[in-house]
Each structure stands twice: as C-alpha cells, then as structure tokens.
Amino acid sequence: MIAQTKMVRWLVCGLAISLLILMLPGTALAHGEGEKAIVKVGGYRVSLFFPESAKAGENPLHVQIMDEMGKPVTGARVDISAMPIEVWRQHRESMESGAPAMDGMQGMNHASANDIAGMHDMTGMHDMPGMAVVPKVTLFNELYRKMGEYFGVIAFPATGHWILNTHFSINGQMLNAAFPVDVAKDSTSFAILAGFAALNALIIWAAAVTKRKAVSA
Amino acid sequence: MITQLSKLIPSWMAGGNLLNNRWIDRFMRSRWYPGIIQWLTLFIFVVIIYQLLLGPSTAHDNLGTALTWVLWWPLIPLIFLFLGRFWCAICPFATINDFVQKFVGNNRKVPHFLKKYGIWIMDASFIFITWSDHVWGVVGSPVDSGVLLLILTTAVVASGAFFERRTFCRHVCFLGGLAGNYSQAGMLSLHGTPEICAKCDMASCFKGTEKAPGCPIFEFPRTMTSSANCVLCGDCLKNCPNGSIQLTIRPPTKELWFVHKPKVEAAFLAAVIMGIVFVQNVTMLGVWGSILSWLETVTGTTSYYVNFSITFLVAIILPVSLLGWASLVATKNNKASLVDNFTRFGYAIIALDLAAHIAHNLFHMLAEGKSILYTALAIFGVDSHGASPALVSTPTIQMLQFGLVGLGFLGSLYIVYRIAESKYEGDVVWATFKPYAAMLSCLGILNIVLFTLPMAHRM
Numbered sequence: 001m002i003a004q005t006k007m008v009r010w011l012v013c014g015l016a017i018s019l020l021i022l023m024l025p026g027t028a029l030a031h032g033e034g035e036k037a038i039v040k041v042g043g044y045r046v047s048l049f050f051p052e053s054a055k056a057g058e059n060p061l062h063v064q065i066m067d068e069m070g071k072p073v074t075g076a077r078v079d080i081s082a083m084p085i086e087v088w089r090q091h092r093e094s095m096e097s098g099a100p101a102m103d104g105m106q107g108m109n110h111a112s113a114n115d116i117a118g119m120h121d122m123t124g125m126h127d128m129p130g131m132a133v134v135p136k137v138t139l140f141n142e143l144y145r146k147m148g149e150y151f152g153v154i155a156f157p158a159t160g161h162w163i164l165n166t167h168f169s170i171n172g173q174m175l176n177a178a179f180p181v182d183v184a185k186d187s188t189s190f191a192i193l194a195g196f197a198a199l200n201a202l203i204i205w206a207a208a209v210t211k212r213k214a215v216s217a
Numbered sequence: 218m219i220t221q222l223s224k225l226i227p228s229w230m231a232g233g234n235l236l237n238n239r240w241i242d243r244f245m246r247s248r249w250y251p252g253i254i255q256w257l258t259l260f261i262f263v264v265i266i267y268q269l270l271l272g273p274s275t276a277h278d279n280l281g282t283a284l285t286w287v288l289w290w291p292l293i294p295l296i297f298l299f300l301g302r303f304w305c306a307i308c309p310f311a312t313i314n315d316f317v318q319k320f321v322g323n324n325r326k327v328p329h330f331l332k333k334y335g336i337w338i339m340d341a342s343f344i345f346i347t348w349s350d351h352v353w354g355v356v357g358s359p360v361d362s363g364v365l366l367l368i369l370t371t372a373v374v375a376s377g378a379f380f381e382r383r384t385f386c387r388h389v390c391f392l393g394g395l396a397g398n399y400s401q402a403g404m405l406s407l408h409g410t411p412e413i414c415a416k417c418d419m420a421s422c423f424k425g426t427e428k429a430p431g432c433p434i435f436e437f438p439r440t441m442t443s444s445a446n447c448v449l450c451g452d453c454l455k456n457c458p459n460g461s462i463q464l465t466i467r468p469p470t471k472e473l474w475f476v477h478k479p480k481v482e483a484a485f486l487a488a489v490i491m492g493i494v495f496v497q498n499v500t501m502l503g504v505w506g507s508i509l510s511w512l513e514t515v516t517g518t519t520s521y522y523v524n525f526s527i528t529f530l531v532a533i534i535l536p537v538s539l540l541g542w543a544s545l546v547a548t549k550n551n552k553a554s555l556v557d558n559f560t561r562f563g564y565a566i567i568a569l570d571l572a573a574h575i576a577h578n579l580f581h582m583l584a585e586g587k588s589i590l591y592t593a594l595a596i597f598g599v600d601s602h603g604a605s606p607a608l609v610s611t612p613t614i615q616m617l618q619f620g621l622v623g624l625g626f627l628g629s630l631y632i633v634y635r636i637a638e639s640k641y642e643g644d645v646v647w648a649t650f651k652p653y654a655a656m657l658s659c660l661g662i663l664n665i666v667l668f669t670l671p672m673a674h675r676m
Contacts, residue, residue, distance in 0.1 A: 055274075056274040057274030057275060057358070057359075057360070058274075058275070058357075058358070155274075155275045156274075157273060157274070157275050157278055158273070158274075188360065189270040189271055189360055189363070190271075192270060192360070192363070192364060192367070193270055193271075193367075196367040196370070196371060199371055200370070200371055200374045203371070203374050203375050203378050204317060204320075204321055204374065204378055206378070207317075207321040207322070207323055207378030207379055208320075208321040210323055210379075211321055211322070211323050214323065
C-alpha cells in the first residue's frame, strides 16, 4: 500500500514536470511578435500583419486597407499568393527583358520599392502563366465586424525568403503589391519531440523503479 | 468388405477451418507471426512520425499525412470487413506496448473503472478526436497529426509500463469501439471448438505457455462468442494443446444476426458513427460554407468552435434519435422495453455504418491515392506539383459509393429481420421490422444525397 502511494506520488510529480517541459515551447512562441508591413498603392494604404512570426506551414494573415482619408475600405476583393524570392526574381527579369505584357497589367498601379521598409527595387506583379511553380492563390475574406480588415491563411511550404503577391480589386480598380517575408524555421517540432521523449522516458523510468521495488518486496 | 469413409472436411468457402490448410496453419503458428508484420508497421510508423513532425509543413506535401489519412485511415474499415481486428494485432501501438511491458512492465490488474466504463471511454475519445480534428484541423496539419500520434504513443507506453497485457487496446484505444463493431460485421472469425474446449481444464489459451503469452486482449476462446475483441494474433492457436482453435470465413454481418450479449454502448456507438460519417461528408461539401454562414446568422457568432460543435451535435443526435424513435415504435408491437430494443436493434446500423464509412474513405483513397506516391517522390527531389492525385474518375467513385451504401442498407435491413425473427414470431416480426426499416431508409437516403454532392480533397 505504501509502495503504491509512493508510486502515485512519483507519477504525479513526473507528469507535472513533463507538462511543464511540454508547455515551455508554447510559452516561448506566444511571446513571439508578429510583423507588419505597410505599402501605399493607388491612393490606398495597405497593411499586412502576421499575428505571429511567419514560419514554414500555414500562417494566419491579416490585411487592412484604408483610403486616403484613413477610412477602412470595405467590399474589396483581396487575394494573395506566396512565391520564393528566387522564382519571383527570375520572372521579374524575364518581364524586364521584353516578355509580352499580361492581361490585366495595363493601367495597373505598381507598388514602389521605397514604400516598403527594407525592400529594394521591387515592383508588383501578377502570377505569370507558364511558370514552373504555380503558386496557390488564397482568397481573403473580410472579417465580420472589422471593417476594412481581411483575413486568410497563407501556406509557406519551406523556410527562406518569400514574396507575397497581393492583388486588390477596389471598386473595379485593380491594384497590386509585393511584400517580402522571411520565413523562419519552425523549431516547435523538435521541442514537441523532446517533450514527448522526456515524458515517455519518465514513465518508463517510474515503471522500472516500481517494478524493482515490487520484486524486492 | 467395408471401407471406412474419412470424415468430410467442409471447404473454407462453406465455413471450413482455414487452419486445415497447412501453409496458413504453419504461418500462424510460427514465431514470425505476427511479429514480422508488426516490426514492418512499426518501421512505417516511425517514418510517419518523422515526416509529420520534421517533414514538409503543408499537408499536401507531407508523406506522413498521405500515409496516415489517405492510406491507413481509409484502409482501416476495409481491413475490419475482410480480416476482422487483424490490424490490432499488427498495430504499432500494440508492438510498443508489448516492448515496454517486456522490460519494465509492472503487470498490474486492470483498474475496475476501466473494465466497467472502458467502452464509454473509447466512445467518448473517438467522438472527441473526430470533433477536435475539425476544430483544430488535425488532419490538415502534419504537426498536429504528429502530436496526436505521440499522445497515443505516450498513453500506450504508460499502459504497457504499469498494466497487464494490452490494457490500452482493450479498454482505452479510441478505435477500440469502432473496431469491435466493425469486426462483428467482418468475414473472418477465430473461435474454439466447443466440444474440445468443454473437456479442457488447462485454459492455456488465456493463461499462456512458454510458446506464447496468454490472450493479450483478455479473451477466453472457450467462452468467446463474438469477434469484437479477437485480434487474430494467433497466441491462443500456439498455446492450445488440443488443436481446438478454428479460423473460418463467414458471410459479412453474420455475427450481427444474433448477438448473444448486446451492449447499449455498442448500439449507441453504431448510431454515433453514422452521425460522424454525416459530419465528415457535410464539412467536405461545397455547401458547407453556406451552412456555416447561415449558422453564424442564427447563433450570432462567427466562432467556428460554436458553429461546428452545433453541427456535430445535430449530426450525432439525428441517428441516435431515429434509432430511439424506431425503438419506441417497436415497443408497442413487441412489448420489449425501449432500452432493450435500442440495444438489440442498434447493431443493425453497423452494416450501413461500415458501408458509408468505406464509401466516404473511398473518395480519399481513389481521388487522392497518387498523393502517396507524389509525396514519397518529393523526398527524393522529384517534383509532381500540378499532377492529378486521382486514381479513378469522380463518376466511377460515385458509382462505387452508391453501390456500397446500397449493399450496406440491404445488409442492415437483413440484420433487423434476422434479429426480429430470432426473437419474435408471426406478425410481431414484421411489426418490429417496419420502424427500423423506415429509420434505415432515412439514413440510407441521407447518405446517398451526401454522396451525390462534390467533395473537397483532404490533401
């Protein structure tokens, strides 16, 4: 009976420690701050905001559109696609070297590189037909009760430098902007594995200890 | 001259013992069975865990996701149909349990509450995991799928470390209830020969010998009347000194024609599974967005937790209520209690459950099957983006789905008839049959309607 009580005590302590270990990576992530990028395009102020730092995999993303007066723009169609920066550069070079103009490009306003902090010589562009990799276009929905704010989930298949091609359609006017994003390696998986390994090791150790005691008794 | 005729042995098609085939007998008695398959599945499990947690972070590119949710999950009901609970014998969790137990196992008795309420725990965990998949997107997130498998692994390690045999598999595993139900509709049955077992006082099939441990799932072939908890591990076959164990093929659903000890929790789960199949189908339809928008207006909240939970609850309550209604109507004709009717005839839904479940998963397997190859090739740098993952066309899949649901519906109807016939006589048989036939018709039609609508891919 005493041995059993001791075992239960050991188990509870072990589980508590393991849960703390498991919670650590989550706590660390919760402190990670998101990034906000702002661009002025066609008289509108467009903000992109990741609630948490962008990582490989699916990331929630908010887009806010304001007009010149600072009022939120509602009813816009917003779609975004992600593209590795190397691929994006290749397409930009091919466009500059005289590739035929794409449908819908005429009359389009381009985001200026200088409008985006940390961006150099970047212009907005549409996804091109015939690309080696066709990026998935995600349609963003306007948030209920949050006028002018749009929400969607963008997937980055890998870490590295990416470009978010952002397309807006406001009152029939087509706008386009490109945002650079650094996608960091997600270390959560290692932490999860380590946490579970520790928990399982603890259980096995507790079982080994209680088994030995039972045999000796 | 009188020649003694040798005893006629029925063929395996006529319910004859498959162990009369020396190859099958030798394989199942060998020390390689089921170990050789167990280690193979364990290896694949390790690959899956590695891929889910450290592989590509999008489900579309992850081999672990493809192997788990496009191959394994759709195969599970098919395995139960053709091979009973054989999967449980080769499940990596069982191997981990046995491995841990061998070295540090305390072999404590199964806690009383698990024996008493284990099946409700299984039912509840199955419902919870299905619900959580939808609200947290477990299937669509490789890391979340990996975490789910690691949580189960930890539970198995704890069970193997402290409790005897495969306590987790018998009393806790979220698939246990479903496996028990489906394997009763399955075509493979292992059982003792009553005449031989009656003379045996050794019970080595349960206790174990130096050849093999006792039944890992706590079954005693001598008194076993159901396949619900037989995993076909072959341990009893190796241990039995009298050659009593038989392995036979039977028509699908045969065991459900007369269940010796029907359990209300199994009947309840049968109805719940039907609801879960509805949820799985509805949330993959194009109209799901419109349903959600409507729910948002009704509930006044955009919370997916709230709106999905309401949908989930309604979908589960629907078949349970229908079964309750049919049982209530039947009580007026057969004079049995409501609970008695609910318990006894609830088993009839299992055939339709199994058919609808396979039909749903058929879409994932046949419309996304090639993704297993593509994601595997991607590991070696072969890019298959843009290629269709479908193995056959959508109309072909739909025809198969309709055929399966039709077979399941007929199977369920026949079970109701057989149960009623075995219990009642004359007009009472048909009077009992009618309300359940109406209930099954509703469920069958609902399934057919859902399968006519286009579904979204998992990968």
